[in-house]
Every structure is written in C-alpha cells, then in structure tokens.
Amino acid sequence: MTDPNTPTSSPCSNECAGDPAKANAPAVAAAATPAAPGPINPLPGTPTPVAQPAVPEPAWTNVGNAADWPVNGGRLVKLGARRIGVYRNNGKWYALKDYCPHAGVSLVAGPVHEAQVMCVGHGWTFSLEDGRCTRGAPGMRTTTYPVREVAGVVEVAV
Numbered sequence: 745m746t747d748p749n750t751p752t753s754s755p756c757s758n759e760c761a762g763d764p765a766k767a768n769a770p771a772v773a774a775a776a777t778p779a780a781p782g783p784i785n786p787l788p789g790t791p792t793p794v795a796q797p798a799v800p801e802p803a804w805t806n807v808g809n810a811a812d813w814p815v816n817g818g819r820l821v822k823l824g825a826r827r828i829g830v831y832r833n834n835g836k837w838y839a840l841k842d843y844c845p846h847a848g849v850s851l852v853a854g855p856v857h858e859a860q861v862m863c864v865g866h867g868w869t870f871s872l873e874d875g876r877c878t879r880g881a882p883g884m885r886t887t888t889y890p891v892r893e894v895a896g897v898v899e900v901a902v
C-alpha cells in the first residue's frame with residue numbers, strides 16, 4: 745500500500761512510468777476539441793421562429809411527346825384557358841404565355857434562335873429564359889412557366 749504523504753521519485757503518476765525524459769518534460773495540455781455550440785439565447789422580445797410549410801411541388805401536366813416537337817421551335821399548348829407556347833431550343837425546354845405584350849399576337853409562330861422567340865407581328869423578341877423583351881420595348885415581358893421532359897414526355901406546370 746502506498747502512503748499518499750510519501751514523495752515519489754517522479755512528479756507524474758502513471759504517464760511517466762519512471763521514464764526520466766518524460767518526468768522532466770513540461771506538461772502538455774491535451775488537445776481540446778471545440779465544444780459544440782449551445783443553444784443561442786434570443787434577445788428578450790425576439791419572436792420564436794416558426795417552421796415554414798414546405799413549398800408544394802408544382803402540378804405538372806403532360807403536354808405531349810418530346811419527339812413531336814421541332815428541334816428548335818415551339819408548339820402551342822392549351823391548358824384550360826391558358827395558351828402556352830412550349831419551345832425546344834438547343835436541347836433545353838421553355839414555356840411562355842402565347843401572347844405578345846405589344847399587340848397580342850401569338851408568339852409561338854415566330855422563329856426561335858439563341859433562346860429567344862421573335863414575334864411575327866412587329867419583330868420584337870422575347871427571352872425564352874425569363875420572358876423579357878430583348879428587342880422592342882425593354883421592360884416589357886411575358887409570363888414563363890416551368891417545363892421539363894421526363895422519359896420523352898414534355899410536362900408544364902401552371
């Protein structure tokens with residue numbers, strides 16, 4: 745049995761195990777891992793966060809087979825009262841409201857080039873990406889809709 749009042753030859757306990765090199769080495773603190781942050785105390789009067797409802801998945805509607813579309817062009821699709829031009833250009837799909845904001849001419853009959861469609865009415869052009877007027881009256885735009893191709897089927901969400 746060891747007397748706790750009796751000095752030992754080493755200041756260490758078990759770590760040195762009698763090794764004089766270790767006994768004279770400065771103590772090294774164990775590498776501490778940062779503690780995980782605790783809960784943040786809100787300021788008094790701060791409203792408690794409320795969980796937001798999940799954004800619902802848009803309702804996709806089958807509008808036809810991709811094989812029926814021109815490689816770089818559009819087709820008119822009617823969804824309820826909506827007339828939508830669905831375009832394929834350079835492998836990407838686009839859907840625009842089929843209504844020129846200048847004078848109401850159908851856009852889908854116009855030529856498609858570089859992700860733009862030209863209105864056959866007076867030659868204004870519209871971005872298929874976001875519906876902006878790119879030639880004619882900057883600031884005007886037409887509505888766009890989500891569109892996708894799934895297993896050869898074109899779908900539009902309204």
Ligand code: FES
Nearest residue numbers: 844846863865866
């Ligand atoms: S109706 Fe489209 S540019 Fe005039």
